[in-house]
Amino acid sequence: MLSTDMRYFLAVADAGSLSGASQSLFVAVSAISRQIHRLEERIGVPLFERHARGMTLNEAGRMLERQVRKSVMDMDLLMAEIVGSNTQKQTVIHIACTEGMSFDTLPTLLARFQQQQPHIAFQLHVGTGQQVSQWVRLGKVDVALQFSMAPEAGVEVLLSLPAPLLMLMSHQHSALGTSLGPQQLTAFPLALPGTGTTLRQLFDLSCRMEGVFPEPLLSCDNFTSLYHYILTMPESMAACSFYSVMYKLQHAPIALKALEARMPAERFLQIQQQENRQPSADVVGFIRFMIGQFRQQQIFYEQHSIAGELRGQASAE
Numbered sequence: 001m002l003s004t005d006m007r008y009f010l011a012v013a014d015a016g017s018l019s020g021a022s023q024s025l026f027v028a029v030s031a032i033s034r035q036i037h038r039l040e041e042r043i044g045v046p047l048f049e050r051h052a053r054g055m056t057l058n059e060a061g062r063m064l065e066r067q068v069r070k071s072v073m074d075m076d077l078l079m080a081e082i083v084g085s086n087t088q089k090q091t092v093i094h095i096a097c098t099e100g101m102s103f104d105t106l107p108t109l110l111a112r113f114q115q116q117q118p119h120i121a122f123q124l125h126v127g128t129g130q131q132v133s134q135w136v137r138l139g140k141v142d143v144a145l146q147f148s149m150a151p152e153a154g155v156e157v158l159l160s161l162p163a164p165l166l167m168l169m170s171h172q173h174s175a176l177g178t179s180l181g182p183q184q185l186t187a188f189p190l191a192l193p194g195t196g197t198t199l200r201q202l203f204d205l206s207c208r209m210e211g212v213f214p215e216p217l218l219s220c221d222n223f224t225s226l227y228h229y230i231l232t233m234p235e236s237m238a239a240c241s242f243y244s245v246m247y248k249l250q251h252a253p254i255a256l257k258a259l260e261a262r263m264p265a266e267r268f269l270q271i272q273q274q275e276n277r278q279p280s281a282d283v284v285g286f287i288r289f290m291i292g293q294f295r296q297q298q299i300f301y302e303q304h305s306i307a308g309e310l311r312g313q314a315s316a317e
Helices: 004-015 018-025 029-043 059-084 105-116 129-137 198-209 223-232 281-304
Strands: 048-051 054-057 091-097 120-126 143-148 155-162 166-170 190-192 237-240 254-258 268-274 309-311
Touching: 004 018, 004 029, 004 054, 004 059, 018 029, 054 059, 059 268, 091 105, 091 129, 091 281, 105 120, 105 281, 129 143, 129 155, 129 268, 143 198, 143 281, 155 281, 166 223, 190 223, 198 237, 223 237, 268 281
Parallel strands: 091 120, 091 143, 190 237
Antiparallel strands: 048 054, 143 268, 155 268, 166 237, 166 254, 254 309
């Protein structure tokens, strides 16, 4: 159980201000401020950067926050194990991902794992890359799937697979069997994810390096919309990753094609957890299951990709 000063410390860290913490705790601002000052005096260093609009953790504060949250998670895990030893209570695994992985791949993984382990339940949290990283660092999820182009502090990477930029299109698209570079993209209707995604950033940078600035007919943060758009709009294509549609390729009339362009950075699909986290046996089992599934699909891609193309089956959904 957290002491009062630690509860107030975490509340200010979450809210970003004394007033915000006051609203969440229903405690006077002055009382929270006193506890924070006493905590800083006891530790001997400031824990926050004070600004006109609020308070943000400094390096010492972030170190303390990580340790406190880890202690809370460890205690919750211990309590769950104690309760679980006397009951058949369902185990809940909290997993986070970015939007593209929630389209088909992750729901398929969850369902397949639950067929083997029916006592497992999942709470799926879908957010932006920035949100997912924060959830992992703060220990708010057990495990996360997301695409990354750079190392992140406070995050332990359990699996990292190359996830280059590919173009998703109908299996009957005229671009299949021909070269496809940024110059050729202007001839086709494009559907692209939002500018805040790593995939869109990689796409835009690659095109600009070739002096091409293609404009999408559809820009959307929802991959389901992009997917159905390319199946409906003739000759359209969307920026995509193999791992977002790796199961769809087994039965959907789609194809993936590599973009022949200089790539300014590498992009990876990663399985992540909080740094120094000690996961439960069920979480470890699920992580191992995912790693096995992704490695199988990586081999499938390498064996079936011909000249940078991978075509799905032609049967309609």
